[in-house]
Amino acid sequence: MSATTTTASATAAAPAQAGQRGSYWITTFGCQMNKADSERMAGILEGMGYQPGSDEHSADLVLYNTCTIRDNAEQKVYSYLGRQAQRKRTNPHLTLVVAGCVAQQEGESLLRRVPELDLVMGPQHANRLDTLLEQVASGQQVVATGEHHILEDITTARRDSQVCAWVNVIYGCNERCTYCVVPSVRGKEQSRSPGAIRLEMEGLAERGFKEITLLGQNIDAYGRDLPGITPQGRRQHTLTDLLHHVHDVAGIERIRFATSHPRYFTERLIDACAELPKLCEHFHIPFQSGDDDVLKAMARGYTVDRYRRILERIRERMPDAAISADVIVAFPGESDAQYRRTLALIEAIGFDQVNTAAYSPRPNTPAADWPDQLPEAVKVERLQELNALVERTARQRSERYLGRIEQVLVEGTNPRDPGQRMGRTRTNRLTFFPDLAPSRSPAELEGGIIQPGDLVNVRIEKVRAFSLTGVALG
Ligand code: SF4
Numbered sequence: 001m002s003a004t005t006t007t008a009s010a011t012a013a014a015p016a017q018a019g020q021r022g023s024y025w026i027t028t029f030g031c032q033m034n035k036a037d038s039e040r041m042a043g044i045l046e047g048m049g050y051q052p053g054s055d056e057h058s059a060d061l062v063l064y065n066t067c068t069i070r071d072n073a074e075q076k077v078y079s080y081l082g083r084q085a086q087r088k089r090t091n092p093h094l095t096l097v098v099a100g101c102v103a104q105q106e107g108e109s110l111l112r113r114v115p116e117l118d119l120v121m122g123p124q125h126a127n128r129l130d131t132l133l134e135q136v137a138s139g140q141q142v143v144a145t146g147e148h149h150i151l152e153d154i155t156t157a158r159r160d161s162q163v164c165a166w167v168n169v170i171y172g173c174n175e176r177c178t179y180c181v182v183p184s185v186r187g188k189e190q191s192r193s194p195g196a197i198r199l200e201m202e203g204l205a206e207r208g209f210k211e212i213t214l215l216g217q218n219i220d221a222y223g224r225d226l227p228g229i230t231p232q233g234r235r236q237h238t239l240t241d242l243l244h245h246v247h248d249v250a251g252i253e254r255i256r257f258a259t260s261h262p263r264y265f266t267e268r269l270i271d272a273c274a275e276l277p278k279l280c281e282h283f284h285i286p287f288q289s290g291d292d293d294v295l296k297a298m299a300r301g302y303t304v305d306r307y308r309r310i311l312e313r314i315r316e317r318m319p320d321a322a323i324s325a326d327v328i329v330a331f332p333g334e335s336d337a338q339y340r341r342t343l344a345l346i347e348a349i350g351f352d353q354v355n356t357a358a359y360s361p362r363p364n365t366p367a368a369d370w371p372d373q374l375p376e377a378v379k380v381e382r383l384q385e386l387n388a389l390v391e392r393t394a395r396q397r398s399e400r401y402l403g404r405i406e407q408v409l410v411e412g413t414n415p416r417d418p419g420q421r422m423g424r425t426r427t428n429r430l431t432f433f434p435d436l437a438p439s440r441s442p443a444e445l446e447g448g449i450i451q452p453g454d455l456v457n458v459r460i461e462k463v464r465a466f467s468l469t470g471v472a473l474g
Pocket residue numbers: 001002173174175176177180181182183217218261
């Protein structure tokens with residue numbers, strides 16, 4: 001499962017300009033996979049003649065790309081939809097689309113709940129948005145949630161960043177973690193061919209992108225469904241082989257990948273990350289629980305000991321590597337002692353960042369029907385204590401940067417302080433620093449010395465739990 005948030009992010013932000021088809025607005029909930037899908041769908045819409053709108057209340061096409069991982073994200077979608085349904089009653093030309101995991105899960109029943117909807121489409125149909133909208137234009141209400149073989153990405157994504165891009169390498173997930181809706185909404189694993197992935201990266205490099213994050217719900221499964229066995233009798237296509245295949249794309253300076261699964265994470269992969277210079281020393285490996293019995297109940301397929309050994313090996317090969325993870329507390333039946341083992345693991349490992357969540361029962365998942373659900377008060381209490389610990393360990397990890405010189409890839413301007421540039425270290429720490437000419441006005445900064453896409457050495461002078469501040473050394 002990828003890192004998830006319940007905040008919505010907007011894909012279109014440019015001023016409204018009526019295009020041939022009018023304006024569009026996409027709001028994205030949830031994980032990086034959804035964000036990548038939204039970028040592709042924005043690319044399709046722009047290819048069809050839609051222009052980015054200035055807000056969701058005036059756009060001619062509104063698309064909610066939804067997430068069902070947590071109940072509150074799902075509820076938020078329904079409240080957004082209520083407002084749009086009202087708008088549609090006075091503006092029949094508005095096109096209303098729900099995509100993503102809620103669409104897949106609810107299917108036709110969404111149309112019964114919100115009859116104003118024009119299109120309900122699951123994540124496997126993202127690349128078909130244009131065809132589906134043509135059906136809508138012919139007067140139909142369309143539901144596209146059937147199992148679908150994902151066509152090779154022939155679309156040009158509209159990228160929100162000009163520097164960093166996501167590239168899907170595998171869709172779907174064949175695991176059956178007992179709390180997770182992803183397999184039922186995103187379908188079976190479908191890997192893209194190494195050639196197609198490389199081609200997409202070359203195209204991105206030509207357009208000036210510098211950093212690529214290869215994405216998969218369970219990226220270590222990459223290639224399992226592709227044919228081919230090596231003379232040594234192993235699978236021909238693995239994530240490690242893919243990294244070797246795409247590593248030398250000219251113009252791409254940094255490569256990351258997510259989300260890793262401890263069950264399949266190999267020493268060969270760790271060695272490749274240590275040896276290939278563009279691979280960043282940052283690993284996102286969810287552990288979910290620090291207790292073996294809870295892990296078993298979650299059907300995660302590894303033990304805490306295996307997880308620890310993976311991290312030991314990473315730190316042996318890359319001592320400064322940053323480690324982030326996902327964790328769920330208050331899983332059904334989790335005792336206080338089991339929960340404390342999760343805290344102890346966080347303390348012992350010293351994570352750079354942990355995405356935390358209290359367990360939330362999701363429809364059509366085994367754990368949702370188990371009788372030993374924990375009370376809300378326990379969930380809240382555990383989550384609060386956990387978050388405080390995560391922040392403390394992240395702050396301790398940040399300390400190591402103080403006084404160091406870090407290479408930062410500049411992504412843009414600090415939205416809270418236009419006098420500062422913003423970027424990330426190789427270990428994925430957000431870093432702020434003034435432009436080389438600090439007296440410049442925001443307008444001048446646009447043509448400033450340091451530009452998005454530049455690699456800048458920054459001396460770190462201030463550290464916080466999740467970000468750093470420093471000065472550029474040129
Ligand atoms: S089933 Fe497990 S591995 Fe697959 S997406 Fe869900 S949490 Fe991740």
